[in-house]
Amino acid sequence: MIALDEDALICDFAEFYHIYNYYDYPVEYVAILANGLRDNSRIRHKERGLKVDISLLFLAHICDNTAINVYAKTKDAKAGRNKPASFVEVLTKEKEPKEKHREFNSGNDFDKEWERLKNGN
Structure with missing residues (x-):
């Protein structure tokens, strides 16, 4: 679960168990708590590929x-x-990025595009 999304697991531990630093506890205990998280926890949603409950x-x-x-x-x-x-x-549905990622072959190409955008073309 940690490898899947450590931030989600930390948030779930804080919300459900009021544990704010799971490193303070033995690994076996953390594993038991992680296994005991409910189906509506963030990490369970992530495991199932769900975006909502x-x-x-x-x-x-x-x-x-x-x-x-x-x-x-x-x-x-x-x-x-x-x-x-x-x-x-x-x-x-997946959220579409506001602007697509752009790549340039050289710094010169980037500078040309930068100038074009600055001039409003």
Whole structure:
């Protein structure tokens, strides 16, 4: 668990056990405590690849299915437009970076791009 995300484990220990420095405890004791963390802890979410709590994800599925059932009975559904947005998709999709990472082949290329951006071109 430490190798997966030590920060998440530290936060979980602080929140659930009020342990702020797990190095003060024997390894076996820390392992027992880590194993005893609940399914809604940060490290458990990380292990399962979840971005949100599983109960919230279930509620989002219920909302999505209800919205689709209601939508299916409308004129918009027959025409294939105005499909409701998915809560599950919003909760689970990866955030897109604001700006893509850029690489330059040389310092000269960087300087040219820097000047272009400074001049507003």
